[in-house]
Amino acid sequence: MAIVHEFEYFKPERIEDVIKLLSEYKGKARLLAGGTDLVVRIKDELESPAAVIDIKGIEELKKLEFREGKLHIGALVTFTDLIDSDIVKKQFPLFWESSKTIASPGIRNRATLAGNICSGVPSLDSGPALLVYEADIIVRGAEGERVIPALNWFLGPRRTALKEEEFVREIVFSLPAKNHGGSYIKLGRYKGEDLAQVGLGILALEGNEYRLAFCAVGPVPSRAKKIEALLNGKPLTDSLLETAKRLVSEEISPITDVRATKEYRVHVAKIMLERGIRAAVERIDGNGPAYGERLI
Amino acid sequence: MKKISFILNGEKRNAYVEPNDLLVDVLREKLGMHSIKYACGRGDCGACTILLNGKGVRSCIILAIEADGQEILTVEGLSKDKLTSLQESFIDHGSFQCGFCASGMIMSATELLDKNPNPTEEEVKEGLSGNLCRCTGYTPIIDAVLDAKKRDVDKK
Numbered sequence: 001m002a003i004v005h006e007f008e009y010f011k012p013e014r015i016e017d018v019i020k021l022l023s024e025y026k027g028k029a030r031l032l033a034g035g036t037d038l039v040v041r042i043k044d045e046l047e048s049p050a051a052v053i054d055i056k057g058i059e060e061l062k063k064l065e066f067r068e069g070k071l072h073i074g075a076l077v078t079f080t081d082l083i084d085s086d087i088v089k090k091q092f093p094l095f096w097e098s099s100k101t102i103a104s105p106g107i108r109n110r111a112t113l114a115g116n117i118c119s120g121v122p123s124l125d126s127g128p129a130l131l132v133y134e135a136d137i138i139v140r141g142a143e144g145e146r147v148i149p150a151l152n153w154f155l156g157p158r159r160t161a162l163k164e165e166e167f168v169r170e171i172v173f174s175l176p177a178k179n180h181g182g183s184y185i186k187l188g189r190y191k192g193e194d195l196a197q198v199g200l201g202i203l204a205l206e207g208n209e210y211r212l213a214f215c216a217v218g219p220v221p222s223r224a225k226k227i228e229a230l231l232n233g234k235p236l237t238d239s240l241l242e243t244a245k246r247l248v249s250e251e252i253s254p255i256t257d258v259r260a261t262k263e264y265r266v267h268v269a270k271i272m273l274e275r276g277i278r279a280a281v282e283r284i285d286g287n288g289p290a291y292g293e294r295l296i
Numbered sequence: 297m298k299k300i301s302f303i304l305n306g307e308k309r310n311a312y313v314e315p316n317d318l319l320v321d322v323l324r325e326k327l328g329m330h331s332i333k334y335a336c337g338r339g340d341c342g343a344c345t346i347l348l349n350g351k352g353v354r355s356c357i358i359l360a361i362e363a364d365g366q367e368i369l370t371v372e373g374l375s376k377d378k379l380t381s382l383q384e385s386f387i388d389h390g391s392f393q394c395g396f397c398a399s400g401m402i403m404s405a406t407e408l409l410d411k412n413p414n415p416t417e418e419e420v421k422e423g424l425s426g427n428l429c430r431c432t433g434y435t436p437i438i439d440a441v442l443d444a445k446k447r448d449v450d451k452k
Contacts, residue, residue, distance in 0.1 A: 001337045002316075002317075002318060002321060003316040003317075003318060004316075005316060006314070006315070006316055007315055007316060008315065009298075009315035009359070009361050011364075032359075032362075035357055035358060035359065035362070036339055036354075036357055039318075039357040039358065039359065040338045040339065040357055042316075043337065043338070043357075052315065052359075054361075054362060056362070080351070103426065104342070104425040104426025104427075105352060105404070105407070105408075105422070105423055105425070105426060106339070106342055106345055106352045106353060106354055106404060106426040106427075107339055107354070107426060109348075109351040109352060109353055110353050110354075110357075110358070191421070191425070192421070192422070192425030192426070193340065193425050193426045
């Protein structure tokens with residue numbers, strides 16, 4: 001199927017030119033990075049931008065840098081770049097593990113983290129990692145830059161805190177102060193390319209501190225605050241885990257759709273919680289299953 | 297119409313494209329690269345996989361204009377002089393039935409072997425996870441990739 005809709009195409013080399021084009025087109029322009037989402041949506045006529053601004057000519061947006069305990073991920077960094085990065089694997093292993101579950105290599109070679117969060121679909125696998133590492137999203141607009149914490153980014157399915165004439169410049173992950181282990185478990189219908197039916201990211205920090213976030217089981221990815229409050233400060237025991245599992249149905253609000261029923265999602269989410277926490281805790285000291293190993 | 301130039305299978309080529317032309321259409325219809333197959337049109341099936349700057353990508357969800365100044369490899373370029381070990385291995389293992397997925401499978405497997413010359417079976421499955429085959433049940437395809445790896449080692 002060809003694209004029926006016609007649009008102007010621009011490939012600026014400077015961020016300033018992107019800002020100029022965005023204000024010129026007043027919300028009728030869309031940014032193009034990997035295009036794995038945008039091109040499909042233009043084909044389907046779900047989007048009809050007057051202009052497409054290809055940002056792949058802007059060198060500074062390609063940067064993936066770790067400095068002073070912060071990982072700076074430019075808007076053009078793809079999931080393949082993240083998976084191939086030793087820094088990401090070593091310092092932010094849960095983020096590395098979740099990046100590996102996204103689509104397939106042929107999509108990850110093009111798809112960017114920035115594009116993933118701008119699409120903002122409920123099942124996005126990068127959501128839990130952003131929320132548990134409490135990443136910051138740096139956006140540029142005509143009035144300069146602002147920092148949006150990932151915790152305030154997702155407003156609804158395909159709705160984010162990004163304003164019409166702004167764009168994401170980079171995403172910044174800060175290294176947690178304490179030693180940590182993590183896990184990301186994705187429930188798919190089969191191995192390989194599939195959207196999550198349930199996704200759960202868990203960060204376990206030394207000293208019994210936990211951060212948990214779900215995706216695909218509510219309108220937006222979100223932290224499981226009640227479970228965190230229950231677990232924090234307590235040594236992990238079988239009975240504590242059982243209590244935590246009972247809270248799962250209060251934390252998530254899955255729907256029944258073509259991929260799974262809501263009952264199935266809630267049931268498996270509890271199993272994922274138990275396996276994910278155990279793996280995250282074991283991994284603090286370098287034990288437990290290797291990152292990337294399937295836990296479900 | 298805008299004129300774009302890129303390296304296609306080692307040769308510089310030009311094409312006149314509209315912003316909404318898809319790369320798969322320009323490569324197939326204007327430049328005759330019929331190894332590329334167009335199926336799902338949304339990046340899910342892998343039949344249109346090409347290597348763009350050495351990386352496997354889905355040409356059905358890339359605008360042709362994005363290829364300006366880039367380097368593209370298709371099956372036609374892969375086997376310019378003779379079949380690669382991987383292609384021979386596909387033939388010997390009977391890895392095609394209808395053959396529609398074959399070009400995409402071969403391009404994805406070529407990328408995999410470039411990046412990781414010694415993949416495990418799991419890694420082959422992961423590398424080909426975005427390429428669908430509705431005939432073979434995948435086993436002869438995975439066998440062919442694993443065997444191609446051995447053939448290359450034997451040649452050296």
